[in-house]
Amino acid sequence: MFLLGKSPVELLERYADLVLKFNKAKRPLRVDDFLLRCRGWISFGYYYTKISQDIIERGAEFIASKLRQYGYGYVVIDDGWQRRDTTYPSAYDWITNSRTFPRGVASTVKRLHEMGLKAVLWASFTVFDKTSHLIEERPDMFIKAGGEVYVDRLGRAYMNVLSEDAREYLEKLFETYKSWGVDALTFDRHLLIHHSIPRVPRG
Template sequence: MKLHCLILSVCLVMFTQAQEANRSKLAPLPPMGWMTWNLYGERIDEKLIRSIADAMDSTGMIAAGYKYLIIDDGWQGGRDKKNNIIADPVKFPSGIKALADYVHAKGLKLGIYSDAASLTCAGYTASLHFEEQDARTFASWGIDYLKYDYCNAPEDSGTAKARYTKMAQALSASGRDIVFGICEWGGRKPWFWAANAGGSVWRTTGDVRDKWKKEQGKDGEGIMDIYKVNVSLHAYAGTGHWNDPDMLVVGLYGAKGPSSDLGGIGCSDIEYQSQMSLWSMMAAPLIATNDIMAMNEATKKILLNPEVIAINQDPAGNQGQLIKSDTSFDLILKPLQNGDMALAILNKSGILQSYSFAGGTMGLPSGFTVRDCWKQRIVGKKDKWTGSIQPHETKLFRLIKKQQ
């Protein structure tokens, strides 16, 4: 009997390890896509999702690498007589399976949302105690990504680990590859445990609002507040497991919706460009939330810049590391697979500033050509750069190594 129990235990461990190894392959690069919440909140339906899929195609977002279309909270319609979770029949009369088929035909993957409690953040049906059943349902619909929130759940880390592990195991057993986004907002330090729990990405912070930074004495985290937390966590990101500093607010311009809560009055294009630069340097998921059916040219240039996206999607999987920080500037350095380096210089101040750098200093390599990823041209050929950086601007350079 003891030998039988030992064999079962060994088999269980091996099966769990195999599941974890398989899950780590589901997001080899930071996921890119678009999510409903920041702009639309609960005001979603199948017509909107189809229109967004069309727009992601026509605007070039799919071609640029934005592969996930993620439906956030508010799609649920309760459970049927067999306790299968169902979509709201008014919002999604054709069902999620038909919607997934439409999205897949566009070359996109479909994401959906649930919560590790009985009710979601917005008060809809969630997945606690129905993990296996819901995972099978999601798989049968053709779901490719699950954002799993943590509203209405206990605050301790032990419960969070157990609930997220249970859903990850259910997804692994569902018969479909489904990327798992752990969303407990960083309070239980998921960078220490989320990968082992089966997560592909994990939120490291609270919800980002459409603003540059939090005002003193007020709630609502802006781009800078989120960045300050996530930039220090470079040691925990890598191929198949990513720190997630929440969605991009690029192009929202203070639009009414959840992102406008708590002082989310909008940002300038320079500030939006900084978010794209910083998120790309941090190997963060690039999940847009703007109105892509009415994008202006400035937003398109930010979201679709191929050189910036290439830094985010670099196969080496490195999250950039903060190498210098003072009252005015932050410098982040990111090694790239081909031996080049990416360098971001953030002007945190509210005034125009001059800056210069040279090879062989501050941990920078020597013998490189400087390419400005936003201007998409060479701006320095002799191992150095000098120039001006606007308030709240992030310069993003590719330091191209000298060919041997």
């Protein structure tokens, strides 16, 4: 089967329509079932960390117009929304937005809500860039080695999740996400456990 056209989005929509007709797909009888209520799209699967505000909103428009009737209601804004100065999966402070989100995550969340979708935000909030202002402002919320904030060879610092400073910052962080209208958070447990406790040099 060949489809010709100038717009990738238009071709994708035409392809989806053909697949729908060919497979004689029907709307699920129980859209209130747990598995169906949790259907959605995650940006990481195709775009990895190379996302932008426009990419997320265009993807959401497709979900809302083509898949909402089949129980798809969630959009996961995965890695790439946050400012990052080093490497995955860190961030400057898990609040400052990337340049690819010029209107801010809150604006995208509002747009998703207008389309009847829920916004899920990914955050690996225990890993920070060495350039983060928090290292100077809140040094006690980070793991230390030799009395100094530990920074690995990739330029990343790690939250000491047992510290009072960390607890206070996480409360502020979650309140910020709530103010953005985010419906849910997702994070990688292996990052929280493994990367938060790096092997530091002795002495």
